[in-house]
Amino acid sequence: xxxxxxxxxxxxxxxxxxxxxxxxxxxxxxxxxxxxxxxxxxxxxxxxxxxxxxxxxxxxxxxxxxxxxxxxxxxxxxxxxxxxxxxxxxxxxxxxxxxxxxxxxxxxxxxxxxxxxxxxxxxxxxxxxxxxxxxxxxxxxxxxxxxxxxxxxxxxxxxxxxxxxxxxxxxxxxxxxxxxxxxxxxxxxxxxxxxxxxxxxxxxxxxxxxxxxxxxxxxxxxxxxxxxxxxxxxxxxxxxxxxxxxxxxxxxxxxxxxxxxxxxxxxxxxxxxxxxxxxxxxxxxxxxxxxxxxxxxxxxxxxxxxxxxxxxxxxxxxxxxxxxxxxxxxxxx
Amino acid sequence: xxxxxxxxxxxxxxxxxxxxxxxxxxxxxxxxxxxxxxxxxxxxxxxxxxxxxxxxxxxxxxxxxxxxxxxxxxxxxxxxxxxxxxxxxxxxxxxxxxxxxxxxxxxxxxxxxxxxxxxxxxxxxxxxxxxxxxxxxxxxxxxxxxxxxxxxxxxxxxxxxxxxxxxxxxxxxxxxxxxxxxxxxxxxxxxxxxxxxxxxxxxxxxxxxxxxxxxxxxxxxxxxxxxxxxxxxxxxxxxxxxxxxxxxxxxxxxxxxxxxxxxxxxxx
Numbered sequence: 001x002x003x004x005x006x007x008x009x010x011x012x013x014x015x016x017x018x019x020x021x022x023x024x025x026x027x028x029x030x031x032x033x034x035x036x037x038x039x040x041x042x043x044x045x046x047x048x049x050x051x052x053x054x055x056x057x058x059x060x061x062x063x064x065x066x067x068x069x070x071x072x073x074x075x076x077x078x079x080x081x082x083x084x085x086x087x088x089x090x091x092x093x094x095x096x097x098x099x100x101x102x103x104x105x106x107x108x109x110x111x112x113x114x115x116x117x118x119x120x121x122x123x124x125x126x127x128x129x130x131x132x133x134x135x136x137x138x139x140x141x142x143x144x145x146x147x148x149x150x151x152x153x154x155x156x157x158x159x160x161x162x163x164x165x166x167x168x169x170x171x172x173x174x175x176x177x178x179x180x181x182x183x184x185x186x187x188x189x190x191x192x193x194x195x196x197x198x199x200x201x202x203x204x205x206x207x208x209x210x211x212x213x214x215x216x217x218x219x220x221x222x223x224x225x226x227x228x229x230x231x232x233x234x235x236x237x238x239x240x241x242x243x244x245x246x247x248x249x250x251x252x253x254x255x256x257x258x259x260x261x262x263x264x265x266x267x268x269x270x271x272x273x274x275x276x277x278x279x280x281x282x283x284x285x286x287x288x289x290x291x292x293x294x295x296x297x298x299x300x301x302x303x304x305x306x307x308x309x310x311x312x313x314x315x316x317x318x319x320x321x322x323x324x325x326x327x328x329x330x331x332x333x
Numbered sequence: 334x335x336x337x338x339x340x341x342x343x344x345x346x347x348x349x350x351x352x353x354x355x356x357x358x359x360x361x362x363x364x365x366x367x368x369x370x371x372x373x374x375x376x377x378x379x380x381x382x383x384x385x386x387x388x389x390x391x392x393x394x395x396x397x398x399x400x401x402x403x404x405x406x407x408x409x410x411x412x413x414x415x416x417x418x419x420x421x422x423x424x425x426x427x428x429x430x431x432x433x434x435x436x437x438x439x440x441x442x443x444x445x446x447x448x449x450x451x452x453x454x455x456x457x458x459x460x461x462x463x464x465x466x467x468x469x470x471x472x473x474x475x476x477x478x479x480x481x482x483x484x485x486x487x488x489x490x491x492x493x494x495x496x497x498x499x500x501x502x503x504x505x506x507x508x509x510x511x512x513x514x515x516x517x518x519x520x521x522x523x524x525x526x527x528x529x530x531x532x533x534x535x536x537x538x539x540x541x542x543x544x545x546x547x548x549x550x551x552x553x554x555x556x557x558x559x560x561x562x563x564x565x566x567x568x569x570x571x572x573x574x575x576x577x578x579x580x581x582x583x584x585x586x587x588x589x590x591x592x593x594x595x596x597x598x599x600x601x
Contacts, residue, residue: 062435
């Protein structure tokens with residue numbers, strides 16, 4: 001483990017040791033060790049091809065690891081898959097509802113295959129539809145719902161049975177800002193009401209801030225694992241933002257600092273800031289600068305430092321990826 | 334145990350609900366027997382009799398319509414059974430399969446529920462053909478009907494398994510469309526469905542026999558015996574030993590399910 005302990009010293013509910021998976025020549029997972037505690041909100045962050053989806057598929061028992069073990073609530077995912085699945089709720093990246101059935105029918109189907117007794121099933125369906133604010137849509141065919149509503153149905157569905165761990169693979173991908181916010185609000189509410197471990201992958205870095213711990217993976221390895229604050233303190237880079245008054249100052253600063261980034265707004269951002277840099281800039285350009293500030297490190301910069309890549313670059317192409325190749329079961333991303 | 338049944342019930346119910354809501358499938362299941370029985374059957378009916386010493390005799394001791402009727406039941410069951418495998422491709426393509434695969438149901442239960450659902454729909458489509466029985470002069474007696482329905486359900490189960498095996502080997506809708514036409518129609522035509530195996534009736538006709546290769550293909554085709562079994566039950570005409578048909582139907586169901594289960598467990 002790279003850093004960060006299981007929160008509050010409770011027994012871990014997810015234990016992963018030496019997990020490895022190889023597709024031909026590509027090493028998708030390279031000896032992952034991880035443990036996730038009860039009631040924790042755990043974020044998995046990584047660029048495309050980092051191994052996130054492979055890791056998720058192994059945890060969901062859809063894929064067998066080559067080496068190592070993964071346990072969900074004490075059950076080994078490759079040796080006791082049925083017992084492990086009973087502890088799992090999953091929201092997949094691609095929609096997995098039956099669009100020809102109604103919302104209620106989809107949820108009831110889930111309850112039946114997860115052996116939820118009739119009374120509890122009926123109660124849970126009502127409760128979960130209330131949670132995701134879809135009570136009036138109960139008898140609507142799923143294909144008549146919007147993408148955001150479908151995703152909410154899937155979240156409700158993963159919670160019909162008593163799962164100890166709920167895995168959400170990119171639950172907010174492709175949704176508008178309002179829907180994304182709502183989904184996080186539901187998850188927050190849920191966490192206060194029910195003892196539940198949430199494992200979330202996302203590439204919206206701002207969403208990760210509310211999680212207990214963040215795990216950054218790349219090339220099948222864990223690069224960093226800690227609370228968002230600790231990650232910022234350790235890997236984040238402070239930067240100086242300068243607003244020049246005129247063009248001459250702007251070119252002057254750019255010439256003096258080859259690593260400076262000129263933004264479209266006219267601002268200049270200088271990574272790796274110290275107070276010395278500010279003093280030097282003020283001394284050199286003085287009144288040519290209308291505003292200068294030191295910005296707190298963002299998780300974006302943490303990600304950039306660790307992986308050398310911008311996470312935002314991938315956003316546009318994201319939704320079509322990570323569909324497992326049907327023939328080999330190999331995730332494409 | 335009861336919980337396991339609940340899961341199988343859920344998967345079965347989903348198949349049946351989807352079929353009921355799919356109007357296109359229903360129209361196909363109704364129009365197919367109408368076309369085959371009313372147009373082909375009535376059209377060819379006059380040609381399947383010969384005049385012998387002034388008597389009008391049929392090639393087989395029944396009218397062509399009666400002869401064709403049990404085969405059309407098999408055709409309808411076969412189409413629906415094999416096509417229900419399309420929904421397996423759908424499930425894989427549109428992610429629903431993952432929802433089932435991450436549930437605590439064993440793979441065998443999942444497949445069993447799925448095939449039971451497909452078999453139910455195929456069976457129902459076979460029953461649609463029974464509705465036009467009176468237009469073909471086939472009288473359905475209750476005792477025969479029970480046996481006939483049992484055979485139809487068994488056949489529906491077996492052919493849905495065959496569909497599942499095919500669906501596991503091909504991965505796209507387009508592939509399946511071609512395959513089903515390449516599989517269903519040849520199997521149907523070489524099952525002695527639309528002509529009897531022995532064309533000989535009178536002395537002059539004994540010399541007109543079918544080529545050996547065709548007879549061999551017909552005899553090797555398991556669907557031949559399914560058609561023969563239903564013909565035995567519904568019109569009392571068998572070209573083979575009446576005991577063979579039910580055994581072949583049971584064998585298709587058992588072997589088909591075993592192969593489908595092997596494929597399904599290996600892949601997921």
